[in-house]
Structures are given as C-alpha cells and as structure tokens.
Amino acid sequence: MTKIIGIGNALVDILVHLADEKLLLELGLPKGGMSHIDRKGLMRLRQRLVGLPMERATGGSAANTIHALAVLGNQTGVIGAVGDDETGRFFIEQTQARGIEAHLAVIEGEQTGTANTLVTPDHERTFATHLGAAPQLGLALQEVDLRQYDLLHIEGYLLQDHVQLGEILKAAKAAGLKVSYDLASWNIVREHHAFIYELIRDYVDIAFANEEEAVAFCGQEDPELALRQLATLTDIAVVKVGKRGALGMSRKTGDEVFFAPALQRKAVDTTAAGDFFAAGFLHGLIHGESLETCLSYGNRTAAEVIQVMGTQVDPDRLREAINL
Numbered sequence: 153m154t155k156i157i158g159i160g161n162a163l164v165d166i167l168v169h170l171a172d173e174k175l176l177l178e179l180g181l182p183k184g185g186m187s188h189i190d191r192k193g194l195m196r197l198r199q200r201l202v203g204l205p206m207e208r209a210t211g212g213s214a215a216n217t218i219h220a221l222a223v224l225g226n227q228t229g230v231i232g233a234v235g236d237d238e239t240g241r242f243f244i245e246q247t248q249a250r251g252i253e254a255h256l257a258v259i260e261g262e263q264t265g266t267a268n269t270l271v272t273p274d275h276e277r278t279f280a281t282h283l284g285a286a287p288q289l290g291l292a293l294q295e296v297d298l299r300q301y302d303l304l305h306i307e308g309y310l311l312q313d314h315v316q317l318g319e320i321l322k323a324a325k326a327a328g329l330k331v332s333y334d335l336a337s338w339n340i341v342r343e344h345h346a347f348i349y350e351l352i353r354d355y356v357d358i359a360f361a362n363e364e365e366a367v368a369f370c371g372q373e374d375p376e377l378a379l380r381q382l383a384t385l386t387d388i389a390v391v392k393v394g395k396r397g398a399l400g401m402s403r404k405t406g407d408e409v410f411f412a413p414a415l416q417r418k419a420v421d422t423t424a425a426g427d428f429f430a431a432g433f434l435h436g437l438i439h440g441e442s443l444e445t446c447l448s449y450g451n452r453t454a455a456e457v458i459q460v461m462g463t464q465v466d467p468d469r470l471r472e473a474i475n476l
Contacts, residue, residue: 160214162232209462220431308336412447
C-alpha cells in the first residue's frame with residue numbers, strides 16, 4: 153500500500169464566528185487570506201475575542217489532509233513541531249488516535265502554534281496564525297527515514313523559511329518520493345511568486361490551487377487558462393473553483409481538461425475544504441482511479457467538512473462519501 157507523509161506547520165485551530173468584518177479591518181487582516189502574527193499580535197487578538205464562543209480542533213493544512221487520508225484507510229505519517237504545553241499534547245493525542253505515524257518534535261519553552269480562524273457570516277474564513285513552535289519542524293525531519301514513504305504532501309504555508317522548504321523537497325526527491333503541493337493562500341502566492349514557481353517546476357508532481365491562488369500564480373482570470381499554465385510545470389494540476397467544482401489536467405492525458413461538479417451542500421464553515429479535497433483526490437490517485445474520479449472524490453470529501461465547524465467530520469460519513 154502507498155504510504156503518504158505530510159509535512160507542515162503543526163497547529164491547533166481556534167475557530168470563532170464573527171458577526172461582521174469589522175475586526176478584520178481593525179486588525180488589518182486580508183479577508184480570505186492568511187496572516188502571521190507574533191506573540192503580541194496573538195495577545196491583542198485574544199483580547200478582542202473575549203466572550204465569543206470558540207471551538208478547538210487539530211489544524212495545519214498538511215495535517216488536515218493526512219488526518220482525512222488516515223480516516224479513509226491509508227497508511228500515513230506527519231512531520232511537525234509542537235510546544236511543550238497542553239495544546240501540543242492535544243495535537244499529539246488527536247494524531248495518534250487516527251493511527252498516524254507522528255514524527256513530532258516537542259519544543260520546550262515554546263507555545264504550540266495556533267491558526268485563529270475567523271469565520272464571517274458569508275462562511276469565508278480568515279486566518280491569523282501564530283506559528284509558535286511550528287517552524288522548528290526540522291528537528292523532527294532529522295529523525296524520519298523518508299524512504300519508508302511513497303508520497304510527500306506539503307503545504308505552501310511553509311514559505312516562512314525558503315531554505316528549509318527547498319531542503320525538504322530535495323530530500324524527498326532524493327528518497328524517490330512523489331510530491332504534492334498545496335499553494336495554500338493567495339496572498340502567500342503573491343508574496344513568494346518567483347520562489348513558488350521554481351519549486352513547482354523543479355520538484356512538484358501534483359499541484360493544488362483554488363481559484364484565487366491560481367489567479368495570483370498565473371495572472372490569468374480564467375481558471376481554465378490558469379490551469380493550463382500550471383499544468384506546464386507539473387505532472388498533475390488541479391484548480392478548485394469553489395461551488396462549481398474542480399478542474400484538472402494530467403500530462404498522461406495530454407491537453408484535455410477534466411471537470412467534476414461540486415456537491416451542493418449548505419456550508420457551515422469552509423475551513424479545511426481544500427485540505428479535505430486534497431485528501432479525497434490523493435486517495436483516488438494512489439488507488440489508481442481516473443483523474444475525473446479523483447476530482448470527484450476531492451469534491452465529495454470537501455463537501456463533508458464544510459458542513460461542520462472545524463475539521464471534526466464523522467469518520468463514517470467521510471468514508472461513505474467515497475463509498476468505502
């Protein structure tokens with residue numbers, strides 16, 4: 153069986169529903185994007201959220217994908233770093249409960265990273281992320297034999313350290329792994345465009361982007377044109393087009409564009425929709441399904457997570473979504 157390992161910022165999601173967009177404007181957070189905040193910024197945000205109901209769940213883009221893949225019955229592992237605190241212990245316990253091989257460094261004196269997920273009434277989510285211990289994942293990577301895995305799924309949020317990310321990808325390719333890469337956020341793509349272009353061109357086999365990320369990366373307003381441009385750099389390219397569904401291209405099938413329509417579900421929270429899409433897609437891919445079926449699997453798993461707050465989808469429902 154194909155073994156998949158994910159690497160990314162090990163975070164715990166703190167989910168908060170906002171009544172309007174005033175707080176985003178006050179704190180200068182780009183709606184729908186991801187912004188890094190330091191400890192002072194975290195304290196300021198927490199003060200502004202006092203009294204609002206919050207929910208907690210394991211987070212981190214790559215970890216979300218790995219959790220969903222594990223529920224679907226795949227052999228998985230995850231690499232990351234957490235703090236020596238209660239939040240870190242929560243992350244570790246949740247990971248091990250899924251049967252995931254946890255390669256997690258525990259950093260003394262650091263807080264576990266949190267993705268403060270601010271959900272506006274239109275169900276759009278905006279992230280104010282405090283990385284805490286997460287960037288020190290290199291300490292965990294040193295202890296992992298990547299040759300025990302077949303595919304590395306990596307999140308674009310790791311761009312806070314270009315050198316480290318480049319070294320991770322070089323190590324994965326040297327160990328013979330396929331690499332899938334999620335572009336993560338439109339504002340990150342815009343800020344690191346040249347570097348991301350080189351990464352995808354030189355190391356990535358499967359690239360995932362949503363419509364906004366594809367526009368930022370390719371400079372094309374038409375998602376199909378953006379997909380075609382992305383597909384010139386990698387073996388498989390996917391552009392998710394929100395409520396409409398997802399587009400995909402593969403070098404194996406030439407210049408044909410495949411499309412799978414989204415399932416129409418009432419969205420409670422779109423957090424991790426892209427992460428769960430990647431899980432469904434990769435599950436189909438490693439089990440030899442067609443590109444069109446992989447896109448459909450991605451849409452189905454994404455449709456499940458948007459119906460709940462956070463990432464705590466009922467395992468039976470997730471498996472039933474792709475008829476397991």
